[in-house]
């Protein structure tokens with residue numbers, strides 16, 4: 001048998017693939033990272049301008065711990081690359097009285113010793129006078145959280161690793177032709193054949209196209225729309241340090257302050273219609289804009305007539321309940337799948353990479369929640 005060219009090939013240079021390649025490289029392996037369109041390109045889920053990193057996950061300790069660990073890794077990346085990749089804006093949760101999810105966030109943060117503070121409506125109004133408290137009963141403040149500059153951060157990570165010995169290539173990998181046994185090699189659309197000891201497929205919303213039988217029924221790519229609005233001229237209260245990242249939990253609306261003068265970002269976290277990431281029209285639709293604008297005017301009265309400066313149409317790659325899929329392929333012995341970020345995966349990139357490395361190179365026990373076998377074929381969202 002001829003020796004493998006690479007120890008590992010990671011297919012997909014979004015957040016999950018880039019951090020997986022990083023961790024495997026750190027462990028001393030020869031790694032190739034491949035992407036059809038380039039790291040954090042404009043249609044990748046990781047290609048957005050910014051992503052929230054928050055610690056709160058209801059009663060869910062696993063994701064809270066992963067966020068905490070990942071935040072340290074993102075900060076270290078920013079430090080090493082001397083780039084402003086994380087803005088510590090704080091995270092503000094807004095809610096009504098009957099929100100058991102947010103009470104559980106508070107309990108989990110308390111239990112894990114993560115800094116937080118409950119705010120009454122009065123305290124909210126004093127601290128954030130640009131936010132209307134209409135319909136809000138209390139708020140939770142995570143001062144250590146904030147926003148990651150998503151596209152820049154993934155691209156900075158890949159560039160850093162290329163300097164350290166990672167091989168990166170642009171190439172579109174064909175769906176595996178073998179159904180079972182060892183895959184041993186992948187073939188790209190341009191006819192290149194690449195062999196390796198192991199293959200990690202971190203292809204986001206494209207995973208169902210690569211493994212249609214296995215993942216077609218288990219990953220649901222949905223259309224999500226994001227809008228940026230210009231703050232009033234000369235008004236700094238919608239940018240840090242005055243404005244934090246925020247999430248109105250019961251309404252499922254969230255936002256990121258005006259970072260790098262790109263505008264005040266707002267989006268609805270509710271899942272949109274199922275889409276195909278290759279053919280979906282990337283022009284925002286008028287109804288989604290009307291919903292975003294209505295909420296903007298209600299919650300941020302000074303932004304009521306703000307001009308929209310940019311819009312983006314992106315996709316979530318949802319699993320049935322929102323837990324990631326990070327598992328070995330059940331039939332292909334040298335293939336692992338890492339995906340199903342489900343609208344909340346970006347922040348966890350470093351923890352995902354570390355977990356994949358642990359599964360592939362150590363005796364780390366697999367987390368049952370990430371198993372393919374745990375994934376249903378109908379959507380019932382449980383993780384936010």
Ligand SMILES: Cc1cc2nc3c(=O)[nH]c(=O)nc-3n(C[C@H](O)[C@H](O)[C@H](O)COP(=O)(O)OP(=O)(O)OC[C@H]3O[C@@H](n4cnc5c(N)ncnc54)[C@H](O)[C@@H]3O)c2cc1C
Pocket residue numbers: 011012013014015016017034035036037038039040041043044045046047048050051052053171172173174202203204205206207210224225226267314315316338339340341342343344345346347348
């Ligand atoms: C609008 C929006 C807002 C979000 N907000 C947040 C947030 O605030 N906080 C948070 O933590 N998360 C957030 N998320 C979720 C997060 O962005 C995703 O979970 C995460 O980026 C997924 O990364 P990924 O690497 O799995 O996928 P992707 O970034 O999509 O990367 C997959 C890559 O695989 C490549 N690929 C696919 N097929 C092939 C092939 N055949 N050959 C070669 N390459 C291939 C693609 O080109 C792509 O680059 C949000 C997502 C969206 C869409």
